[in-house]
Amino acid sequence: MKNLKSNNLFYSIIFLLYPSFQIHAQQEQVIDRIIAVVGNNPILHSELESQFIQAESLDSNSVRVHCKLLEDLLYQKLLVTQAKKDSLDVSDAQVDQELDRRVSYYIRQFGSEERFVSFYGKTVEDYKTELRDNVRDILLAQQMQNKISGDITATPSDVKAYFNAIPEDSVPFISIEVEVGQIVKNPQPSAEAKKESRKKIEDIRTRIVKGTSSFATMAALYSEDPGSANKGGLYEHVQRGQFVPEWEAWAFKLKPYEISDVFETAYGYFVIQLIQRRGNEVDARSLLIAPKVDMKAILTAKQTLDTVYDLLLKDSLKFADATIKYSDEGETKHNGGLIVNPFTGSTRFKIEELGQMEQSIAFAMEKLQVGEFTHPLPMTTHDGKQAYRILYLKSRTQPHRANLVDDYQAIQAEALAKKKQEAIQQWVKKKAMDTYVRVVDDYKNCSFNNKWIIQ
Secondary structure, eight states: OOTTGGGOTHHHHHHHTSOOTTTTTTOOOOOOOEEEEETTEEEEHHHHHHHHHHHOOSOOOHHHHHHHHHHHHHHHHHHHHHHHHTTOOOOHHHHHHHHHHHHHHHHHHHSSHHHHHHHHTSOHHHHHHHHHHHHHHHHHHHHHHHHHHTTOOOOHHHHHHHHHTSOGGGOOEEOOEEEEEEEEEOOOOOHHHHHHHHHHHHHHHHHHHHTSSOHHHHHHHHOOOTTTGGGTTEEEEEETTSSOHHHHHHHTTSOTTOBOOOEEETTEEEEEEEEEEETTEEEEEEEEEOOOOOHHHHHHHHHHHHHHHHHHHTTSSOHHHHHHHHOOOHHHHTTTTBOOOTTTSSSEEEHHHHHHHOHHHHHHHHTOOTTOBOOOEEEEOTTSOEEEEEEEEEEEEOSEEOOTTTSHHHHHHHHHHHHHHHHHHHHHHHHHHSSOEEEOGGGTTOOOSSOOOBO
């Protein structure tokens, strides 16, 4: 259902959260300049050109594409301006998480960190530093967009009215879509490896408590937490619900500069130091030592899934029950194992969407019939660890014209997007009237969809 999204400001912020594989690829160096200002937020020429390179538009009219992308940036900056007025905030932890997600995506596409570094000509940390401010603005804009339209819903009557209003010859053609389930088994470290890791972090904690070394130094030297080690373990503006429960339980009961006991989480052993607490928000230093997983543990994980595969094959165990009993993947464990499409929020994927997310899943689905599942396959988790999984093809639709029976979820999403778009357009119309917006002469002849009061 692509007809609505093509000219939709509502999707401009969502789109920016999903990285394009072509981003920043060997751009020509240009002298940067400010081409527009919204409130106190400038838009740089380099920002627009970066978006133009990512767009890969089929529209050959470069001027028209630049104008469309500039309006997306005007909208983003308007959201950021209002978000700051409303005292909305994005924590460093949220920015780090989004940067880690983007970099993990790129590295999976390239096949290794070394290829990523070679392609971009910069280290992972330099790449993150370059994108940090832009990602913070995108997340802040998304928060504001959710504040505007997050409570809007689409009732069944809304969905029916939306679909019936589509001219018969314009009802979209739906390509093949699949629903994919997974059972993930993470190798578990041995008792000896856990004992060794716990002793290591307890020795580190002793040195910190005695004052022979600072927490920041020990974290920089020894922490295996990629999100904070290079900052001396520091996490700022952490809110409840962002980290694992064990970490938060300690963070919100410590006194300033008090150091926690060593505690265990699914990621390994932690010790943390509270820096400051502000209501339901904390700044803290964090140090992680993760037990090492050996080949025996990896083999054990595979053997467990071999057993699960045999039970599934004999129909002695249903896939949804197997995910609850055996899967270590929290996002799908209680969802029948179904993977959620990050582009749409539904459980359906077009094959090309699967390929963008993870090519190995797309390849596996091409070989399966509905109801079949793979043998245990090796995988790399989001945090870079080895694991095994069984993939399952729950459904595959054939190409067809959209209808309310087979495609209700997709049509509902479009109807909801339309309602949200209308709410956002009203918001833009109102806010653009009382917000300072200036655009350089080069772009004043753009035919924008919204009526910006441009200086």
